[in-house]
Amino acid sequence: MVFAKNDVDYSLYLVTDSTMLPPGTTLCSQVEAGLKNGVTLVQIREKDTETRDFVEEALEVQKICKKYKVPLIINDRVDVAMAIDADGVHVGQSDMPIPMVRKLLGPSKILGWSVGKPSEVETLAKWGPDMVDYIGVGTLFPTLTKKNPKKSPMGPQGAIAVLDALEEFKAIWCRTVGIGGLHPDNIQRVICQCVSSNGKRSLDGISLVSDIMAAPDACAATKRLRGLLDGSKYQFVDCKLNETFPTTASIQSVISQVSSNRPLVQHITNKVHQNFGANVTLALGSSPIMSEIESEVSELARIPNASLLLNTGSVAPIETLKAAINAYNEVNRPITFDPVGYSATETRLCLNNTLLTYGQFTCIKGNCSEILSLAKLNKDRMKGVDANSGNMDINLLVRATQIVAFQYRTIAVCTGEFDCVANGIFDGKYKLSSGTAGITAEDLPCMIIEDGPIPIMGDITASGCSLGSTIACFIGGLNSTGNLFDAVVGAVLLYKSAGKLASTRCQGSGSFHVQLIDALYQLFHENKPESWSASLKKFN
Numbered sequence: 132m133v134f135a136k137n138d139v140d141y142s143l144y145l146v147t148d149s150t151m152l153p154p155g156t157t158l159c160s161q162v163e164a165g166l167k168n169g170v171t172l173v174q175i176r177e178k179d180t181e182t183r184d185f186v187e188e189a190l191e192v193q194k195i196c197k198k199y200k201v202p203l204i205i206n207d208r209v210d211v212a213m214a215i216d217a218d219g220v221h222v223g224q225s226d227m228p229i230p231m232v233r234k235l236l237g238p239s240k241i242l243g244w245s246v247g248k249p250s251e252v253e254t255l256a257k258w259g260p261d262m263v264d265y266i267g268v269g270t271l272f273p274t275l276t277k278k279n280p281k282k283s284p285m286g287p288q289g290a291i292a293v294l295d296a297l298e299e300f301k302a303i304w305c306r307t308v309g310i311g312g313l314h315p316d317n318i319q320r321v322i323c324q325c326v327s328s329n330g331k332r333s334l335d336g337i338s339l340v341s342d343i344m345a346a347p348d349a350c351a352a353t354k355r356l357r358g359l360l361d362g363s364k365y366q367f368v369d370c371k372l373n374e375t376f377p378t379t380a381s382i383q384s385v386i387s388q389v390s391s392n393r394p395l396v397q398h399i400t401n402k403v404h405q406n407f408g409a410n411v412t413l414a415l416g417s418s419p420i421m422s423e424i425e426s427e428v429s430e431l432a433r434i435p436n437a438s439l440l441l442n443t444g445s446v447a448p449i450e451t452l453k454a455a456i457n458a459y460n461e462v463n464r465p466i467t468f469d470p471v472g473y474s475a476t477e478t479r480l481c482l483n484n485t486l487l488t489y490g491q492f493t494c495i496k497g498n499c500s501e502i503l504s505l506a507k508l509n510k511d512r513m514k515g516v517d518a519n520s521g522n523m524d525i526n527l528l529v530r531a532t533q534i535v536a537f538q539y540r541t542i543a544v545c546t547g548e549f550d551c552v553a554n555g556i557f558d559g560k561y562k563l564s565s566g567t568a569g570i571t572a573e574d575l576p577c578m579i580i581e582d583g584p585i586p587i588m589g590d591i592t593a594s595g596c597s598l599g600s601t602i603a604c605f606i607g608g609l610n611s612t613g614n615l616f617d618a619v620v621g622a623v624l625l626y627k628s629a630g631k632l633a634s635t636r637c638q639g640s641g642s643f644h645v646q647l648i649d650a651l652y653q654l655f656h657e658n659k660p661e662s663w664s665a666s667l668k669k670f671n
């Protein structure tokens with residue numbers, strides 16, 4: 132059977148490994164369980180098997196694949212692929228060179244290549260469309276399956292760089308599968324975030340080993356994976372830009388919802404911010420809990436209107452932070468992420484990047500330097516954790532805010548003398564392969580909030596962190612039909628106006644702290660956004 136290359140479905144690509152079979156299962160039983168429940172492509176990869184046994188196993192697996200009309204790819208061994216007339220071969224950077232493999236295989240067989248960086252894409256593009264048919268993009272996340280890995284995990288951002296290179300070098304024929312450490316807890320995020328910057332291409336599928344091969348119930352494991360690929364909100368069917376813009380009327384409605392829903396706002400934050408953040412939360416009619424207890428995050432996330440503020444100035448262990456992200460993602464409750472001092476040190480860069488690939492965040496808030504770093508538009512490394520707001524170019528800051536919003540599918544907030552809020556949460560559904568239907572970062576709605584300089588804001592501790600508390604209150608207090616963009620913009624507008632009001636009433640930085648809480652309390656409970664001093668305007 133010859134599979135037309137354009138008909139290959141890369142969506143759920145099983146790679147075998149018989150060293151991890153659970154008791155009572157066999158290589159063939161796991162493969163058949165996968166094929167019965169939605170695996171669309173199989174690769175036999177048995178790194179420790181003698182050739183004779185490998186050929187016999189490959190023939191067995193080939194019989195099953197033919198039964199389900201699914202192509203069989205052979206890992207590494209071009210000779211075995213030719214000997215059994217398999218449907219294709221997958222080779223890596225240290226295996227037989229692609230042109231040689233293609234010469235042996237002939238033009239009709241499927242040829243896959245492992246790619247970990249843009250320069251390898253440039254090479255395959257130069258070879259042209261008759262060489263590489265698809266690439267395995269990885270290693271996405273840490274995995275124990277591949278022994279002595281030569282590549283460190285690249286995360287979704289690394290995959291985006293490879294997708295961008297495919298667009299840049301016009302390798303339009305080349306399909307892509309993500310691979311490495313893929314499991315139900317990160318697949319939706321990978322599909323959602325791994326989109327080229329021009330919006331035209333996302334991954335064509337995911338490829339995995341242990342989630343199925345090591346599963347005691349491979350049918351159930353495959354069904355779960357298939358469900359995540361097909362039925363989730365991350366499946367693009369008709370990508371629509373969210374064209375609604377916040378108004379003072381819609382912000383007034385947000386405050387009414389927060390007031391009546393009284394959200395529980397869990398703070399995992401730095402010690403300096405804890406007390407002030409709790410008081411800001413109370414001033415906004417919400418209930419703070421400053422808990423870093425890993426064993427209770429799932430319970431807290433399930434409390435109605437729960438909202439998590441994750442400020443990476445916290446000294447909580449990374450496993451606690453991951454558990455909290457998982458807990459709130461699992462029940463679809465909002466997380467506000469504040470990557471404090473994003474790239475100020477290697478430690479912070481590594482921590483923040485790990486968390487950014489681990490979870491889906493409703494809002495990512497940072498100062499100018501943090502957002503410019505996240506968008507990779509910063510020229511020099513941040514100094515310390517204070518914002519270098521200065522007289523930044525508004526176009527640069529808006530662009531950076533839109534890039535962060537687009538790449539992390541989030542509402543991005545960039546704070547400074549003026550604040551930018553960009554909405555990267557699309558309507559519609561995601562679809563493998565087709566990206567965001569051409570929508571790109573600069574298409575995203577962006578609001579600018581201004582109230583002139585408030586220098587004293589920088590003279591107190593936790594003023595920036597407490598905007599995070601405010602955002603977490605607003606998005607946590609929304610009804611299920613509430614508009615997240617309205618809520619985040621409303622939080623930023625309230626916070627800016629309260630800061631200005633407090634600066635006119637205080638005698639110095641000491642009383643400014645108190646006046647800021649009073650102003651937040653007053654403006655929130657009056658709920659008259661049309662009278663607030665800060666201005667709100669669309670950027671685009």
Ligand SMILES: Cc1ncc(COP(=O)(O)OP(=O)(O)O)c(N)n1
Binds near residue numbers: 222223245268
């Ligand atoms: C789909 C897919 N992607 C990547 C790989 C890795 O291939 P390679 O780099 O040759 O490493 P080994 O698998 O040979 O250890 C793959 N096999 N399949």
Ligand SMILES: Cc1nc(C(=O)O)sc1CCOP(=O)(O)O
Binds near residue numbers: 340
């Ligand atoms: C075969 C393979 N190739 C990788 C690459 O990065 O090229 S990672 C990998 C193993 C993936 O196994 P699991 O799904 O169990 O994490």
Ligand SMILES: [Mg+2]
Binds near residue numbers: 226
């Ligand atoms: Mg190989």
